[in-house]
Amino acid sequence: MYNEKDTIYALATIKGKAGVAVIRVSGTKSKEVLKIICKKENLTPRMMTNTLFYDSEEIVDKGLVVFFENPKSFTGEDVLELHIHSSLAVIKRLSKVLGEIEGVRLADRGEFSRRAVMNNKMDLTEAEGLIDLINAETEFQRKIALKQYSGEQRKLFEEWKEDLTKSLAWIEAYLDFPEEEVSEDVTVSIQNLINKLSTAISTMLSTKSNGEAIRTGYKIAIIGKPNAGKSSLLNALTKRNVAIVSDIEGTTRDVIEAYIDLDGYPITFLDTAGIRNSEDIIEAEGVRRALEVAKDADLILYLKPISDFSTDDFEKDFNQSNVLKVLTKSDLPYMVMNDNSDRDDFIKCSVKAPHGVDNLMKAISEKISNDLSDINDTLLTRERHRQALKSCLDNLFGQRTIIYSH
Known part of the structure; x- marks a missing residue:
C-alpha cells in the first residue's frame, strides 16, 4: 500500500524520441529532489531556470527546471517539473536517480489528479x-471534456446542492418547532424549490446518454441478412478494408468495430453477422451477438439489397426512431429492380458507384446532429452521474409527496 505522504514522480509526456520530455515531481521532498538532481536551492516559484541534471557528480542532461510552491500547483503540493531531452537513455537515468531518493517513488496511475x-x-x-480531455480525439469530445474540466458541471451541481440545503433547512425548522406556525409562504417556497430541482434533473436525465455517446463514441450497428452488403458498406464508410468481403454467405461471424471522426462526432461502426436462422453453432452465436449489438446501438443501419423482395421478420423488433433504412446495391441493372427501388423510406446507396454512399453519410450526420442537439448544454458523461441523479430524483419525488400530503 502506497503512502500518501510519499513524494511521487512520473513522466508527464508520452514516452518516445522527441525534442522535450517533462518529468513531474510532487510532494514535500520536491525541494530536496531539486537540490540532489539539479544542485540548486531556492528557485523563484513559477519561473523557468536553465540547469544541468546530475546523477551524483555526473552530468546526465541539460535543460530547464521550474518549481511550483504549494498550494499554487496542480496537486496543491510542492511540484517540480524537469524539462529534459526526450531521450530514452536520459529518461531512464534520471528516473533511476529519482527512485533512489528515500521517500520518493514512482506515481501510481492517476495519482497526481x-x-x-x-x-x-x-x-x-x-x-x-x-x-476525457486527454483522451479526446474529436472536436466535440474536446469541447465537452473542457467544459467539464473547467468546472461547468460542478457549478451546476453546487447550485442544486445550495437549493437542496435551503429546502432542508426549512423542513428541519418545521420538524424541530412544530408548535410554531409555519407561514404558507415558506411551504410554497419549499414546494417551488423541489419542483424546480425535479424538473431540472428530469430534463438532464432525459438527454438519453448523449454525453456518454460523445465521450465513448456514437455506436452505429450495421444490420441485415447475409450478403446484404454490410461488410462492403463498412469498408466504404471508413474508407479502408476493415472487413473481409465475399459472395459466400456467413463470411462475417463476429462483430467488427471501426472508428471514424464524422464532422467532429466520434463514430464507431459495428459490422455484424447476417441475420438468419442457422443450425451452425458459430453462425447462430454471431446472429445472437448481432441482435444484441443492435439493441444497444445508438443508431441502426438496416440494409436490404435492391433486388430483395422478401420481408425481414426481425425488422419489427427495431425501435424505428433509431433506424436508417438503406437500400444497397443500387447500381444493379434495372431488370433486377422491383418495388423496393421507389421506396422513399429507404436511402439508396452503392459502394461501387462514385459518391455512392454520400447521401447515407449525410443522413447519418444529420441524425447524429439531431440526437445530440443539446451539445452546448451541461451533459452527463458517465453512468455514475446518471445513477446519482436518479437516486436524488427519487428522493425528491418522495419528499414532494410528503409535503403535499401535509
Whole structure:
C-alpha cells in the first residue's frame, strides 16, 4: 500500500524520441529532489531556470527546471517539473536517480489528479473531465471534456446542492418547532424549490446518454441478412478494408468495430453477422451477438439489397426512431429492380458507384446532429452521474409527496 505522504514522480509526456520530455515531481521532498538532481536551492516559484541534471557528480542532461510552491500547483503540493531531452537513455537515468531518493517513488496511475482532488484543487467531475480531455480525439469530445474540466458541471451541481440545503433547512425548522406556525409562504417556497430541482434533473436525465455517446463514441450497428452488403458498406464508410468481403454467405461471424471522426462526432461502426436462422453453432452465436449489438446501438443501419423482395421478420423488433433504412446495391441493372427501388423510406446507396454512399453519410450526420442537439448544454458523461441523479430524483419525488400530503 502506497503512502500518501510519499513524494511521487512520473513522466508527464508520452514516452518516445522527441525534442522535450517533462518529468513531474510532487510532494514535500520536491525541494530536496531539486537540490540532489539539479544542485540548486531556492528557485523563484513559477519561473523557468536553465540547469544541468546530475546523477551524483555526473552530468546526465541539460535543460530547464521550474518549481511550483504549494498550494499554487496542480496537486496543491510542492511540484517540480524537469524539462529534459526526450531521450530514452536520459529518461531512464534520471528516473533511476529519482527512485533512489528515500521517500520518493514512482506515481501510481492517476495519482497526481487524485492528490489534486484530495487537496481541493479540483473535484471528481473535473478530474473526470481532465482524463476525457486527454483522451479526446474529436472536436466535440474536446469541447465537452473542457467544459467539464473547467468546472461547468460542478457549478451546476453546487447550485442544486445550495437549493437542496435551503429546502432542508426549512423542513428541519418545521420538524424541530412544530408548535410554531409555519407561514404558507415558506411551504410554497419549499414546494417551488423541489419542483424546480425535479424538473431540472428530469430534463438532464432525459438527454438519453448523449454525453456518454460523445465521450465513448456514437455506436452505429450495421444490420441485415447475409450478403446484404454490410461488410462492403463498412469498408466504404471508413474508407479502408476493415472487413473481409465475399459472395459466400456467413463470411462475417463476429462483430467488427471501426472508428471514424464524422464532422467532429466520434463514430464507431459495428459490422455484424447476417441475420438468419442457422443450425451452425458459430453462425447462430454471431446472429445472437448481432441482435444484441443492435439493441444497444445508438443508431441502426438496416440494409436490404435492391433486388430483395422478401420481408425481414426481425425488422419489427427495431425501435424505428433509431433506424436508417438503406437500400444497397443500387447500381444493379434495372431488370433486377422491383418495388423496393421507389421506396422513399429507404436511402439508396452503392459502394461501387462514385459518391455512392454520400447521401447515407449525410443522413447519418444529420441524425447524429439531431440526437445530440443539446451539445452546448451541461451533459452527463458517465453512468455514475446518471445513477446519482436518479437516486436524488427519487428522493425528491418522495419528499414532494410528503409535503403535499401535509
